[in-house]
Amino acid sequence: MHIKKQRLLTPGPTPLLPKALHAMMDSDVHHRTDDFRKVYSAVLRDLKELMGTANDVLVLVSSGSGAMEAAVQNTLSAGDKVVVCTAGKFGERWVELARAYSLNTVVVEAPYGAAVSPEQLDAALTPDVKAVLIQASESSTGSMHDLEAMGRLVKQTSAIFIVDAITGLGTMPLDIDGWGLDIVVGGSQKAFMVPPGIAFLSISKKAWAMGETSTLPRFYFNLKKELKNALNGESAWTPATSLMFAMAEALTYIKSLGMPKLIENAQLLARATRAAATALGLELFSSAPGNALTAIQAPSGIDSGVIIKEFRNRFGSIIANGQGSMKGQIFRIAHLGYFDFVDLFGMVAELELILAANGHPVEFGKGVAAVQRVYAEVALPRAAALAIS
Amino acid sequence: MHIKKQRLLTPGPTPLLPKALHAMMDSDVHHRTDDFRKVYSAVLRDLKELMGTANDVLVLVSSGSGAMEAAVQNTLSAGDKVVVCTAGKFGERWVELARAYSLNTVVVEAPYGAAVSPEQLDAALTPDVKAVLIQASESSTGSMHDLEAMGRLVKQTSAIFIVDAITGLGTMPLDIDGWGLDIVVGGSQKAFMVPPGIAFLSISKKAWAMGETSTLPRFYFNLKKELKNALNGESAWTPATSLMFAMAEALTYIKSLGMPKLIENAQLLARATRAAATALGLELFSSAPGNALTAIQAPSGIDSGVIIKEFRNRFGSIIANGQGSMKGQIFRIAHLGYFDFVDLFGMVAELELILAANGHPVEFGKGVAAVQRVYAEVALPRAAALAIS
Numbered sequence: 001m002h003i004k005k006q007r008l009l010t011p012g013p014t015p016l017l018p019k020a021l022h023a024m025m026d027s028d029v030h031h032r033t034d035d036f037r038k039v040y041s042a043v044l045r046d047l048k049e050l051m052g053t054a055n056d057v058l059v060l061v062s063s064g065s066g067a068m069e070a071a072v073q074n075t076l077s078a079g080d081k082v083v084v085c086t087a088g089k090f091g092e093r094w095v096e097l098a099r100a101y102s103l104n105t106v107v108v109e110a111p112y113g114a115a116v117s118p119e120q121l122d123a124a125l126t127p128d129v130k131a132v133l134i135q136a137s138e139s140s141t142g143s144m145h146d147l148e149a150m151g152r153l154v155k156q157t158s159a160i161f162i163v164d165a166i167t168g169l170g171t172m173p174l175d176i177d178g179w180g181l182d183i184v185v186g187g188s189q190k191a192f193m194v195p196p197g198i199a200f201l202s203i204s205k206k207a208w209a210m211g212e213t214s215t216l217p218r219f220y221f222n223l224k225k226e227l228k229n230a231l232n233g234e235s236a237w238t239p240a241t242s243l244m245f246a247m248a249e250a251l252t253y254i255k256s257l258g259m260p261k262l263i264e265n266a267q268l269l270a271r272a273t274r275a276a277a278t279a280l281g282l283e284l285f286s287s288a289p290g291n292a293l294t295a296i297q298a299p300s301g302i303d304s305g306v307i308i309k310e311f312r313n314r315f316g317s318i319i320a321n322g323q324g325s326m327k328g329q330i331f332r333i334a335h336l337g338y339f340d341f342v343d344l345f346g347m348v349a350e351l352e353l354i355l356a357a358n359g360h361p362v363e364f365g366k367g368v369a370a371v372q373r374v375y376a377e378v379a380l381p382r383a384a385a386l387a388i389s
Numbered sequence: 390m391h392i393k394k395q396r397l398l399t400p401g402p403t404p405l406l407p408k409a410l411h412a413m414m415d416s417d418v419h420h421r422t423d424d425f426r427k428v429y430s431a432v433l434r435d436l437k438e439l440m441g442t443a444n445d446v447l448v449l450v451s452s453g454s455g456a457m458e459a460a461v462q463n464t465l466s467a468g469d470k471v472v473v474c475t476a477g478k479f480g481e482r483w484v485e486l487a488r489a490y491s492l493n494t495v496v497v498e499a500p501y502g503a504a505v506s507p508e509q510l511d512a513a514l515t516p517d518v519k520a521v522l523i524q525a526s527e528s529s530t531g532s533m534h535d536l537e538a539m540g541r542l543v544k545q546t547s548a549i550f551i552v553d554a555i556t557g558l559g560t561m562p563l564d565i566d567g568w569g570l571d572i573v574v575g576g577s578q579k580a581f582m583v584p585p586g587i588a589f590l591s592i593s594k595k596a597w598a599m600g601e602t603s604t605l606p607r608f609y610f611n612l613k614k615e616l617k618n619a620l621n622g623e624s625a626w627t628p629a630t631s632l633m634f635a636m637a638e639a640l641t642y643i644k645s646l647g648m649p650k651l652i653e654n655a656q657l658l659a660r661a662t663r664a665a666a667t668a669l670g671l672e673l674f675s676s677a678p679g680n681a682l683t684a685i686q687a688p689s690g691i692d693s694g695v696i697i698k699e700f701r702n703r704f705g706s707i708i709a710n711g712q713g714s715m716k717g718q719i720f721r722i723a724h725l726g727y728f729d730f731v732d733l734f735g736m737v738a739e740l741e742l743i744l745a746a747n748g749h750p751v752e753f754g755k756g757v758a759a760v761q762r763v764y765a766e767v768a769l770p771r772a773a774a775l776a777i778s
Contacts, residue, residue, distance in 0.1 A: 002654040003646065003729045006407075018395075025414070257392065265391040314768065315731055340392045342704055342735040349734035349757055357769045364761040365754025368738055372753040379703065380746045 004316030009347060011139050011167060011293040011320055011334035017193035023249040027242035036241065037233030039248050044230055046251035047200055050259050051169065051184065053176040055202040058226045059247075061240045064166040064187035067199035069097060070221035071162045071183045072133075075207055077215040078102040080130040083159075085109075085116040085150075089140035089323045090164060094133040101216055112326060113141050113295075115288035118149035129159045130210070136168025136184075137292040140323045142332060144172055144290030151179030160207045166190055166199075167292040170259070171266040171336045182207040190292075191262060191337040192254070194246040203227075262337075266291040269335035269344055272374035276348045276367035280355065285330045292336040295322070297329060299360045304331045310354040317350055344371050393705030398736060400528050400556060400682040400709055400723035406582040412638040416631035425630060426622030428637050433619055435640035436589055439648050440558065440573065442565040444591040447615045448636075450629045453555040453576035456588035457486060459610035460551045460572045461522075464596055466604040467491040469519040472548075474498075474505040474539075478529035478712045479553060483522040490605055501715060502530050502684075504677035507538035518548045519599070525557025525573075526681040529712045531721060533561055533679030540568030549596045555579055555588075556681040559648065560655040560725045571596040579681075580651060580726040581643070583635040592616075651726075655680040658724035658733055661763035665737045665756035669744065674719045681725040684711070686718060688749045693720045699743040706739055733760050 008015055029036050040059075048057040060067050076082065082103045084094045087110040098105040108124045110116045121132065132154050137144045147163060154161040160182035165174060169184070170191025176184050181204075188198035203211075203223060211223065225236045254262055270291040277284055277296050285295035298304035304321055305328050311317040320332040333347060348367040356362045397404055418425050429448075437446040449456050465471065471492045473483045476499040487494040497513045499505045510521065521543050526533045536552065543550040549571035554563060558573070559580025565573050570593075577587035592600075592612060600612065614625045643651055659680040666673055666685050674684035687693035693710055694717050700706040711719040722736060737756040745751045 002650060002657065003727060005727070005729050005731065007731070261391060268391065316729070317731065338392060338394070340394050340705070342394065342396070342706065342739060345738035345757070346731040346734045349738070349761060350731060353761055353764060353769065356765065363758075364765075365756075365758030367754075368734070368757045369752075369754030372738060372742055375742060376745065376753075380742065 004314070006316045006318070008318050009334055009343065010318055011190070011332055011336060012187070013189040013196055014191070014193060014334060014337040015339060015343070016195065017250050017253055017338050019253060020194045020246040020250040023245040024242040027245045029241060031239050031241055032234065039244055040235065040239065041233040043244055043247045043251060046248070046255060048202070050251065050254055051174075051176060051186070051202055052259070053184070053202045055176065055204045056208075056227055057200060057202045058223060058230055059198060059200045059235065059239075060221060060226070061197065061235070061237065062199045062221070063196055064164070064185060064199045065093065066221060067185040067187070067201045068094070068164055070223060071185060071201060072097055072101055072103070073216045073218040073221055074223040075160060075162075075183070075210045075214050076101065076103060076130055077213065079104055081106065081128050082131045082133055083108055083121065083124045083129050085121055085132065085134040085145065087114055087116055087141060087143055087145070088112055088135070088138040090135050090138055094164065098133065113143065113285045113287060115143045115145050118146055118153060121150050122153050125153055125157060125159070127157065129157065131160045131162055133162045134164070136163050136165040136174060137171060137290045139167040139292055140326065141286050142290060142293050142295035143286040143288045144168070147174065147181065148179050151181055155180035160204070160210055167336055170254070170262050171292040172290060173263060176202055188243060188247060191266070192247065193250045193338040194243060197240050197243045198247055263291070265339070266335040268374060268378060269339055269341070270294055272341070272344055272371040273333050273335065275370040275374055279370040280352065280362060280367045285326070293320070293332045293334045295330045295332045298331065299355065302358050302360065303328045306358060307331050307354055310357065311350060314354065315350045317347065319347070341371070341375050393703070395705045395707070397707050398723055398732065399707055400579070400721055400725060401576070402578040402585055403580070403582060403723060403726040404728060404732070405584065406639050406642055406727050408642060409583045409635040409639040412634040413631040416634045418630060420628050420630055421623065428633055429624065429628065430622040432633055432636045432640060435637070435644060437591070439640065439643055440563075440565060440575070440591055441648065442573070442591045444565060444593045445616055446589060446591045447612060447619055448587060448589045448624065448628075449610060449615070450586065450624070450626065451588045451610070452585055453553070453574060453588045454482065455610060456574040456576070456590045457483070457553055459612060460574060460590060461486055461490055461492070462605045462607040462610055463612040464549060464572070464599045464603050465490065465492060465519055466602065468493055470495065470517050471520045471522055472497055472510065472513045472518050474510055474521065474523040474534065476503055476505050476530065476532055476534070477501055477524070477527040479524045479527055483553065487522065502532065502674050502676060504532045504534050507535055507542060510539050511542050514542055514546060514548070516546065518546065520549045520551055522551045523553070525552050525554040525563060526560060526679045528556040528681055529715065531675040531679060531682050531684035532677045533557070536563065536570065537568050540570055544569035549593070549599055556725055559643070559651045560681040561679060562652060565591055577632060577636060580655070581636065582639045582727040583632060586629045586632045587636060652680070654728070655724040657763060657767060658728055658730070659683055661730070661733055661760040662722050662724065664759040664763055668759040669741065669751060669756045674715070682709070682721045682723045684719045684721045687720060688744065691747050691749065692717045695747060696720050696743055699746065700739060703743065704739045706736065708736070730760070730764050
């Protein structure tokens with residue numbers, strides 16, 4: 001055994017921003033004081049600015065799934081007809097959640113690795129539909145949905161559009177107000193570079209209005225109560241103070257980088273990863289690949305679990321396997337949040353060695369070179385980039 | 390600007406062991422208590438075990454240079470004749486130090502990039518020499534000295550052998566007792582993976598004996614006083630408690646890895662770096678390269694300062710420039726301590742892009758492949774390694 005640094009490289013939790021981690025040590029503070037109100041208000045304000053919406057933005061102490069539940073609980077009533085667009089494990093989570101609340105759930109499905117088309121949604125969007133539930137980025141398969149086109153359809157109806165953008169925020173452009181995304185859910189442990197434990201969501205006027213007649217039971221996830229408290233810089237319940245300090249620091253970093261650059265960063269790494277996979281003779285899993293992560297099919301004869309295990313055992317790198325029936329078939333290289341090109345150089349060099357160790361023919365450095373070419377195209381002087389084959 | 394993670398990749402301070410860093414948060418403790426004595430004693434015991442010596446081992450709150458001074462102050466007297474073997478900036482530090490204490494200083498020199506030969510030392514080793522001062526690893530040039538052969542020479546005389554092994558410990562085998570290394574100096578911020586602020590040294594019976602007649606002035610660096618206190622698990626002065634907690638954690642990690650593996654880790658990374666440099670058509674600076682770091686000559690027409698700056702500006706990687714007259718000529722890739730192959734994949738991929746950006750012809754991935762081949766040779770199954778060109 002030589003030195004192997006543990007590197008957390010999964011699509012959530014994602015690598016942590018060191019400054020955000022360090023800020024957690026400042027959390028020896030009471031949450032009903034002005035000191036904390038300042039931090040809490042800054043988080044709400046910065047999230048709103050980075051999400052680019054005029055809608056209300058609220059923070060919850062929960063994982064993203066809690067905010068998904070909050071979105072349903074606070075807007076709908078038992079028996080309401082909802083359309084769930086699903087193309088993977090997270091779409092299926094919406095289905096389970098909707099059924100848990102006895103909603104009349106219409107499932108519009110695309111196979112794993114594909115995206116639900118706007119046409120599919122259109123066909124299901126009858127006038128009695130109260131809500132459409134979907135993922136921006138389906139992180140079990142690496143696919144992304146065309147929310148702009150879908151939003152256009154939903155906007156024309158009385159239904160609200162509830163979007164799980166937990167891995168979508170910070171990895172793809174989301175024009176929340178322009179596209180009519182009524183509720184958009186995010187989580188701290190994704191592109192926001194801090195540990196799990198904080199979720200957040202934006203709520204449109206249309207969603208608030210539907211909430212007025214909603215009768216689903218709710219207690220902890222009470223968005224009206226949260227809104228009332230948020231106006232005073234407070235949370236309804238005891239907030240996760242340490243995570244809030246981390247969020248404040250991470251949001252400051254993301255603002256300094258700029259949300260478009262954060263998104264472009266994921267886009268570039270995704271593009272470079274696709275190029276590397278192709279150079280190594282590997283197949284992508286998604287036909288509608290997004291930027292949060294890239295799902296790559298294990299070469300035939302190699303279980304992707306072996307690849308994951310080799311990443312960890314040989315190099316200390318924690319990489320995501322497939323979920324559910326995709327387990328063993330695919331592995332997922334993440335790009336969302338605090339990832340850079342150097343991370344990718346390392347991951348691809350590791351992958352080449354792992355493939356070689358498992359009998360897959362590999363030319364060392366070929367995948368890395370594909371990543372370098374993408375870097376060179378965008379960041380090297382024109383002359384230098386041209387001189388290179 | 391996209392995401393660039395700051396990575397400290399210099400030959401000291403070196404990358405920090407996360408567990409050691411976290412342990413610094415436990416340092417809310419008083420140093421004259423049993424709680425702390427336990428930690429302090431463990432550090433002394435583990436250092437002694439890892440250095441592999443029966444000699445006394447003491448810890449000082451200072452950088453390595455402080456322990457170099459302590460070695461001189463506590464053994465010699467003004468006018469004593471000492472031989473300083475110098476092959477770089479750190480050898481020159483011994484010369485300055487010896488002269489600052491009015492020692493009769495004989496300088497045995499090798500040009501930058503070379504090592505002092507045992508024959509050179511032999512010629513200077515007259516019977517009146519009281520001490521020989523040298524570096525195990527000369528980290529300004531990346532060279533290492535043949536301490537085994539030199540120790541054999543010094544052992545036969547009444548002189549003591551004082552070795553600055555600040556970058557030598559954990560990067561090369563050092564048989565302190567077998568080779569007769571009377572004083573061996575180390576520092577926390579090198580292969581020991583914690584921040585700067587702690588130095589340590591081993592002291593042989595021969596060195597203690599010489600200390601009995603030493604008349605050089607000393608106060609803070611009083612080794613006899615430190616030894617007396619160390620026997621009670623204490624330090625003479627207030628110790629750097631947080632760093633001591635970090636050291637305790639790092640030493641536990643190094644013990645679990647094993648000192649031979651830590652050394653082999655540096656050896657492998659050094660070998661892989663030399664292979665990458667050669668693959669990229671670059672010249673090594675040292676004719677006697679050690680494992681702490683590899684000094685590489687910048688290609689003609691490129692100032693190494695530009696390469697350093699590009700590492701930082703393009704990728705956030707902090708790489709060492711040359712020192713003194715070597716500044717601008719060389720850059721130094723470090724291997725000592727908490728470095729792994731993935732760090733090196735990244736550094737070499739970065740270097741390739743930087744060379745390309747500055748007009749040096751590069752085939753992307755070629756240097757990375759050279760590193761991968763070294764990994765494959767030692768860590769891939771034989772069949773897989775053979776199948777790869």
